[in-house]
Amino acid sequence: MVRPLRGQDAFLALLEQSGADVTYTPIMRIEPIDETQSIENLILILDQFDKAIFISANAAELGLEWIDEYWPMLPVGLELLAVGQQTAQIFSQYGYSVVCPQDLQNTEGLLELESLQALDSKSVVIFRGGGGRQTLGETLEQRGAKVSYCELYNRVIESSSLERARHQAKTTDCLIVHSGELLQAMADPENVAVPLVVPSDRVAAMAQEMGYQSIVIADNALPESMHRAVEGYFKTAENV
Secondary structure, three states: OOOOOOOOOHHHHHHHHOOOOOOOOOOEEEEEOOOOHHHHHHHHOHHHOOEEEEOOHHHHHHHHHHHHHHOOOOOOOOEEEEOOHHHHHHHHHHOOOOEOOOOOOOHHHHOOOHHHOOOOOOEEEEEEEOOOOOHHHHHHHHOOOEEEEEEEEEEEEOHHHHHHHHHHHOOOOOEEOOOHHHHHHOOOHHHOOOOEEEOOHHHHHHHHHHOOOOEEEOOOOOHHHHHHHHHHHHHHHHHO
16 A cells, blocks of 8 residues: 555554555655645635635645634635545534535545536635646536635655555555555556556546556545455455
8 A cells, every 4th residue: 555644544454453464655745835825815715715625634634724723713604525524524623514425435526516516606715735636626617616726735756665665566465556646656567467456437547548457446435445445356366
């Protein structure tokens, strides 16, 4: 597994509890943006937005800290939305209500929410990392929204960890990758025969284009879903 290190990783705990021999080599670190004036400017006008969307758990953790500092009470009428349940759980620490997709725990699932369909004259701020996907914002603009971005962090690939992870992947029974960006970073023609577990059809399609031969797609990126996908792969492999 190569995703960024988290303080308490429920998925890693599930793997270890099941008796799996886990090699966890985070190849990416999350680095909060130092230039904070643009963030502060957006937080100060939060009451001018109709909806605030948090695209990841990192975005929620950092964004809600900013909001809590400047807004003792949320602006009236502001709807908070999260990309999935893992991200939504962070809002409970602040007592905030949040809307998130129940099935597809990703951008595509978010775009299916009823409150994001007709957006004429609505203002939306998206809390995210720098250089994130444009799909969400572009689609919301097509639906009539005025979209602003509050970029809170950068994703930095650790070259030494990446080299080690690529080497380890050659001898692993199953490689677990949580995002397209991590998958691209791990690109190595010698590793495409390694069975791969991914959280979505989108990442699976990227893996197919890269030449991966055995791909298992979890229902979503939740720890329980990813764990079921890994268990399912090994059960199937045992019966082959």
